[in-house]
Amino acid sequence: MRVIFAGTPAVTLPALEALANSSHELVAVVTRPDAPAGRGRRLVRSPAGAWADERGIEVLTPAKPREPEFQERLRELAPDCAPVVAYGALVPPSALEIPKHGWVNLHFSLLPAWRGAAPVQHAVLHGDEVTGASVFELEAGLDTGPVYGTLTEDIRPTDTSGDLLDRLAVSGAGLLVAVLDAIEAGTAVAHPQPADGVSFAPKLTVDDAAIRWSDPSFAVDRRIRACTPAPGAWTTFRGERVKLGPVRPVANAPQLAAGDLVVERTQVLVGTATTPVVLGEVRAAGKKPMSATDWARGTRIQSGERFE
Known part of the structure; x- marks a missing residue:
């Protein structure tokens, strides 16, 4: 299939590598616009964008995915499917409809648990013993779409969110490609998420990171x-x-x-x-x-x- 990948931070790189080594044709990468970084506040390309630049793959950096110019370029590229990992922006219905097989998102939790921006951090914070990854069909709701496949991962007693996310990024990359293979073969089945067990994982702020010594x-x-x-x-x-x-x-x-x-x-x-x-x-x-x-x-x- 012709695929357009949407992602931004370094955690997306295992998925990009897996796609590059798969039978699918990666025609473009969609990522967040270059952002200021470092003491000089120079504009820096996202890790996903830099990965694509090094390989001569087209990079699209819309400020918002609803931009008409961006959506017109998507139509010109004619993707069959758009895999997503940690893109960082909401994709509007008008863009969701462009790929033949829609957009499929790799999310680092066992949905419907920990919908939102920081599922791994919340799993560690709340003492979960097991977490995982899910690949689901992207829709207008927050991580609410039907799920194509999942995998599980034990949370170790000393895991930081970075440790756990690194492992899930690698195993999840294989799951994402397997789902794309199944979509291409016509064997993929997406199951609606259950109504029970829903929890939310908003981004952790600097205030959230203040240690409370009066806690156990x-x-x-x-x-x-x-x-x-x-x-x-x-x-x-x-x-x-x-x-x-x-x-x-x-x-x-x-x-x-x-x-x-x-x-x-x-x-x-x-x-x-x-x-x-x-x-x-x-x-x-x-x-x-x-x-x-x-x-x-x-x-x-x-x-x-x-x-x-």
């Missing part, structure tokens, strides 16, 4: 892992924001008041509502990431100091 240790652990690598879990120390990497809950340790810091020879403990956690990586404002023990030595933490 398991909740502190989940929040930090869910916000790693983005938007980045943080707390406040001496009036300045400090970013933290994943922590390790400690079962056999004396209880500390929420946020209290205790520096030991080989580790730094922080109090929660239950048992303490051991700090991992710390990144103070304007500094490079470092181990918690190095941070504590350099900061010269005094007895009684704490995270706010």
Whole structure:
């Protein structure tokens, strides 16, 4: 089939590679417009767009997919199907109707669970033990279309959202190509999503990433892992924001008041509502990431100091 791929961030690259190695003809990539990045705020191509540029594949960057010029170019390219992975914009009905077999979206959850922009982060945040990926027919509703196929993935106790998303991006790429193969063969069947089990996964904000030391240790652990690598879990120390990497809950340790810091020879403990956690990586404002023990030595933490 002739396919047009829609996607933006680096998580789309396994799917693009799988498509490039499949029997389908990738005729164009649709991605979000170039965006300012870095200290110089220079316009930078999205990872999906840069991947296509390197291979001489046409890149389309509409500000909004409803633009008449964009939709006219889609009609000229005459795609049979449009696979989507993390595109980042709503596709209007007028564009959905252009490909013969519609648009099919690879979503990183077992629908109807965790519809929305951050399914992997919410699965980690809420302590799910199993998640997965779904390929479904894109329609006007938010991740509501009938599902062609799914796969499951265990969530490991130490998984960050980045770890889990990396695995799902690879396994999901194979699922996406398998669905496209079935659509081409005429054997694909899309099943309506059940009415029960619906949950939503809005994008996690910087405020969501603030660590709540008054939570139990398991909740502190989940929040930090869910916000790693983005938007980045943080707390406040001496009036300045400090970013933290994943922590390790400690079962056999004396209880500390929420946020209290205790520096030991080989580790730094922080109090929660239950048992303490051991700090991992710390990144103070304007500094490079470092181990918690190095941070504590350099900061010269005094007895009684704490995270706010």
